[in-house]
Amino acid sequence: YCYSICEGRTLHTPKQKTALRKTGLLTSDPRLRDCVRQMRQYTRDTFGPVMMDKKLFKRCVGNNILLLTKAFRKKFIIPDFQKFTHQINRMYDSAQQQEGGQVADYIPQLAKFSPDLWGVSLCTIDGQRHSAGDTKVPFCLQSCVKPLEYAIAVHELGSEHVHNFVGKEPSGFKFNKLSLNEEDKPHNPMVNAGAIVISSLIKPNSNKAERFDYVMEFLKSMAGTEYVGFSNATFQSERETGDRNYAIGYYLKEKKCFPDNADMIAALDFYFQLCSIEVTCESGSVMAATLANGGICPITGERVLSAEAVRNTLSLMHSCGMYDFSGQFAFHVGLPAKSGVSGAVLLVVPNVMGMMCWSPPLDRLGNSVRGIHFCQDVVSYFNFHNYDNLRHFTKKHDPRRQSDDDPFDLQYLFHVLNLLCASRFALSAVDMERTDYDSRTALHIAAAEGQVEAVIFLTEVCKVNPYMKDRWGNTPLDDLRLDLLLSYCHCHLLADVSVEVSTWFFKFIKTRIVHMSHTCEHI
Template sequence: MVNAGAIVISSLIKTHSNKAERFDYVMQFLKSMAGTEYVGFSNATFQSERETGDRNYAIGYYLKEKKCFPDRADMIGALDFYFQLCSIEVTCESGSVMAATLANGGICPTTGDRVLSAESVRNTLSLMHSCGMYDFSGQFAFHVGLPAKSGISGAVLLVVPNVMGMLCWSPPLDRLGNSVRGIHFCQELVSYFNFHNYDNLRHFTKKHDPRRRTDDDPNKSVVNLMFAAYSGDVCALRRFALSAVDMEQRDYDSRTALHVAAAGGHTDAVTFLTQICKVNPYIKDRWGNTPLDDAMQFGHDVVISVLQKYQHEYKDSSSSTEEKNPAMDTMKNSV
């Protein structure tokens, strides 16, 4: 996972398409991996790479001499494409969703879309585990034991298979081109949690296992969910949804998180609960009000339009499900 391989890969992507189509293809792929989070492009970085990438040009000519490129491939074009891909921007949030997509077997956890096949994920994680941290990869595999990929921007993308993904960023690099604080964080993480590939989950009692469910007070879960909806904290709502929390659970007034977010006018939270979590918009609280009623009472026009549109979609999806399952009509009649 170094420059020479990346340059050759750049020459193999969409070989029969023009430059714009090739770049759009990769951008759409990365955006689908990142779900709804930010993926951008830095033209300043692209121009700098293009003007100062003497070593990459040398690698390109050497690869051309050894006939590593496909027939009739444009080596300079491949390098330009490579420089473009080196200039794609992400945030810690979007990078962590990309890592979580790899941890989730190729399915983006925030959208539910399959982005990669299970076999591609396995191959990618194998490469990341063996050579994702440059010349530090062997020591990283020994001490951390997780697939990761570092970059000279100071980012370290870490995958805990079947659990989570994360991206940490700290620009100061060591002599091998890895983030100093990023590596330290990964080592501290594995020293506290039993995430190392060879930690024994049954007998390694010195470390914490966040995968083991505890008997938390269910009332605490409701309070945390409602507070996140009251604050409009989409990140917290996403954490709850990914932790298999029931997003339709109710408080003592039979109000759901959608009720609270709609009453507060938090459009982003309402959109997340409806479009991603697919909660029931017709649940009524103890006063007989739906989330739409709350939004109307407090005059949140944008939320009202979102909920009205979603109610039609929810009703259509429910009716189509009943058509596909005629046994449901029989059950209703019997009840």
């Protein structure tokens, strides 16, 4: 697609959007905001679809060239996204046929949802998106908020402090059991007792409104600013019917499980509020993808959670996230997940994607019937289980990018260097010393092409070794063009870079004086 534009062809903007969707990118992606805005502006100005030529294309997508080229060259984590989503849709249809389970009714607001509702959304670590079914209907997180509030607490306070008040072991009991471990702590943050204590740790010196706003802003950042709301009706229902949670709160208070000066009733109210936070499958999948991506939101690039917080959260989700079904889920599915009595299942495939499944009918253990069926189908077909990649193991389908060992496209890299600022490019995690078939680095190409800014960027910012040899034994120094040297010196740039880079250029001068007398005369 990108290259057809560069060759001078023209494309209809609706076709461009279709081509974009095939890669998994949505036009609502925050990273494409400027590009989409400019395209829409041109459409309005011309009162209809726009035929886009090369000049207009560059103007619209210049700031997004790295993302778009990666998408259309199939360099995302799921290269063949259409084939992958076709299988996801098939699994969605299969799960839809499951008719067992009962909608939770012990919280009156939950009982109002139709048992026919069923939605699945996914978001990869590259921001590829796909949805099937009722994915725009808001529902409450309920227990799915537990790993999120735990992650926030660890991000803010650190693991050591948080685990002074709560354990790490599966309880073996129901999620709302009045039970503590041998140290008189809640067994883990994924049961009600643990989540109530965690609620008392977040911003303990702030008032109720500030604490709630603090968590809401965190969750919105995890969701890439997509929908995160609040159901006051569910909150009131929780308070009015939460006798068991009040009993747990008083038991925790008796055993001195809360930090000093903590208000138990305030902690319970805060916990009820957090359970009543609303998401959709679409926004929930971005939250899950933020966990899959090590705490960085895939569609904004913002670091939301520390690596420590994410690692510990995924570990506890894996061992304790699915109520009394946690052991079986870890055995059969082998992925971190958390369920809620609203019918939600938050599933994380580390380093690949996050998913949010939602269907209100629950099994006897409080897990979504359709959600569990879908998760099991996904892992039965794809090799996402933690231990599917053991040697000599039966191979399943792997939709992921196969290898990063392909020869590096240095011409593409060079094009990017001339379009993007150094800070944005450095964040793309590209190994700048990778070589092509001829063992030539980007610095070889930059020197040969006479790109001053690229050479400075590669040597100064990326610290590329200027003495790496290609298969003919040439270093970037040997490829450095004379006009680059003259331009570089003419612009008086030597004073702005390090001694090492300046020395390198002076060595070039010396080499050329010795071997090229006509060059010496020209200088």
